[in-house]
Amino acid sequence: MGAGPRFRTTAGRLAALGFADGARAERLLRGLGPEAADDLELLDDLATAADPDLALTSLSRLTDREPGISAALRADPGLRRRLLRVFGLSAALAEHVVRHPADVGRLGGPGSPGSPGSAGGAGGAGGAGGAGSTAPSYEELPRAVQAGHEHPLDVLRVAYRGRLLRLAARDVMGEASLIEVTAGLADLAAAALEAALAIARAETEDAGDVRLAVIGMGKCGARELNYISDVDVIFVAEPAEGVEETHALRVATRLAQAVMWACSASTAEGSLWEVDAGLRPEGKIGPLVRTLDSHLAYYRRWAKTWEFQALLKARPVAGDLELGHAYVAAVGELVWQASARDGFVEDVQAMRRRVEAHARTNARAGEADRQIKLGPGGLRDIEFAVQLLQLVHGRTDPRLRRRATLPALAALSEGGYVARDDAKALAEAYTFLRRVEHLLQLHRLRRTHVVPDDEADLRRLGRGLGMTADPAGEFTETWKRHARQARRLHEKLFYRPLLQAVARLPETQARLSPEAAAARLEALGYADPEGALRHIAALTGGVSRRAAIQRTLLPVMLGWFADAPDPDAGLLGFRQISDKLGSTPWYLRLLRDETAVAERLAHLLGTGRYVTGLLLHAPEAVAMLGSPAELAVRPAAALAAEAAAAVGRHGAHAESAVAAVRALRRRELLRTACADLSGLIDVEEVGRVLSSLADVTIQAALDAALNAVRDKMPGGADLPTRIAVIAMGRLGGMECSYGSDADVMFVHEPRPGASEREAAQAAHAVAEELRRLLALPAPDPPLHVDADLRPEGRQGPLVRTLASYRAYYSRWSSHWEAQALLRARFCAGDDVLGRDFVGLVDPLRFPVGGVSPEAVREIRKLKARMEAERLPRGADPALHTKLGRGGLADVEWTAQLIQLRHAAAVPELRTTRTLEALRAAVREGLLDPADEAELARAWRLASRIRDAIMLVRGRAGDGVPTLVKERTLVARALGYPPDGSEDFVDDYRRVTRRARAVVERVFYED
Incomplete structure (x- = not known):
């Protein structure tokens, strides 16, 4: 590189060459000899090291320990260059060389100790196979x-690090490819395991009574190991001839334990690495050593998909290699049938979640985005994707049965399963990330995958990768680019090639056969892969702009559908909506340009039928998915004004007016459902919003009905009466679900001078017209108006005057009616009349002195009879959300009994809402906070389940679904993972069981 420009001081010149502290570097150079500071070749070698200061410090320590080394390094510039390259990256290997100066000789050219072709270079226990003809072997260990x-x-540790030093030098000098380096590291680990087994045999009595094979797993098995990592293994044993199996397994277990200890124990020379046998059958709770037959029995009956994924890497690395090869051959037959097993899809989804969750839970604060292994766009993303594609397609294509990631990715590309350009880009990303991983671990020989945030460390990494102009900045930019590239692997590896199976696209892309495409879709969760392919073909076929945009969108959306509870329903819904909107210009452009809209749409369509049904009748509502702000709850006053304006526009056309109002309601139901499924509102807010929306709808329908009846009056005269609608039940409690009826009562009051008969006829006509208008056939979800809670039920008048209600309640009302009136709330019509009605029933529902003991007994009897008689035939009482044990009725009746007893004296209890009543009871000391918490938890969960059933099925239901698929979809809508349906049921049973215990004490005991 030359001496560069002249500087006034040597320290300044050294700083210009890349030393962080020129003055210190000058002192260290002087310590090497009077001529060192002016040795331009030495300075060149130091300046090209990744960290010149680290290289010089280590060289100074070495010469202090072994003064004669200076002459040897001056005599062999190549040796010095290799040594300083290693020293500039690895403080740990420099420490080893300082302790063992003789190992400097391992860094020389051909013929030096440990170099290819020198003594002991004939292939280790793992074999060099494919690492390149110049790869060293490690039989000498x-x-x-x-x-x-x-x-x-x-001795093992010193020998291991000496060979590691040689391999690291080949790596940093660019004399070995990544594949050669990782294979060399795996072979070195295999030799160390063989040496550890030799030590174990020498120290174990009866060691000859058993044949023991060590199977390399993970990166060791695939011959793609990194510098410092846990070495994953499985131990397989067979008794020696004539030896009893139990005895042989005990001996084998002692040997295996001794092997693990020999590698991980810390001595004066440190340790090698941990040997991890956690991938064995049953994991850490299973036997450390099994026979081959025992392994096969487990894998055939109990193994999960992730265990077969792990077995992709299995390779005999130490011990009895004949037994090891027999093991690999036997399990290999099972590995390639894994994708045909029941539960494969669920296992795959669970594996993906486990990878992502592991990354989140194991990352320290601020480190998640700097993780090159488990972070976004990290090594695990690529490895997982490649392995999954191998499992899916390797069943029928033996070319894909490769252990290592890069060869497997190349085979996938050659077989047409991954586009060539995509495979090339991912291989580049993977290679870069592995090189960064090696540089991180070489520094201290510590297991790490976190990119540092210190500028000096980033600079060392950049220079180690050959970046010189702005090493830290260039490294960071390159790393982020590769991470982004890798993060798109689900689009690149899984979904884009599916389009080639059904559409005419450039020949440079991957070409999946229809059978391979169907297999991939099935593996990703599509229950009807042939149907999915038909939808893909319909959406992407042709040369229109619309088809071109769909070809851009679908690879991403197919992945989002696969992550949703019901991928098939999601894709079908997307096709139907796309067909409805046809060539509407904004629709596909919105999805293409606004990723959040497309992702939210995929999730909603793939969750259930309710949202899909709403969108199919108003597909333009997709536009509201753009942001959380668009899904924010709209104020009831604004909705009421909009509904009133719609009624006003249609004048005498009552049916048209109500159709417009029902369309408004459909839009707001969609907004609420989307916000609900997106986690933007909780179940209490859902109930309030749906109830307010019902109020608005009823008020608008009432206005339209009033107009219609008024138009039939002689001369268009005003109606002879005022009308109010009183909300009851869940509507009165502001606790509506998506499938709730509108329980109401109608009250009217004749105007002064009006005939009571004419007033009653007019009021009845208005109430019937309101019900008719809301019951008209329409594509919108119905709002059934149910007036059966009125006095005398269906046999009683549909509408009564205030005086008639007063007379009935004073003379005939039963205890259950007083309890039902706890939910009574004015919701539409004449507000003065509505307030008068509420004032009329307050003394009944909030009796002075509380409800009588006789009334309490009657309420309890009624509750018991309801549980016995009204539960549907065959329904499980433990899983019925409304009438079952610990369900909604239990909680609501308990809250209502507290209100009947104490609300007259405690105004805070005068609410129509269940949870507000329970909270008020706690504040007033009438209910233990722990009991309130259990009741509220059960009420919320039961309410969420009822909502989820409606969102998933598109029709209401009160019981936890018994069909596994439906129960899984409901569980997913509630936020459970794909395999969480049993957890969902267990949670519901536990929560309601605890709530029922509270009910037994609070409701049934005095």
């Missing part, structure tokens, strides 16, 4: 520990 040394573990 097992031989070294068999030479009778007093401290064999120290």
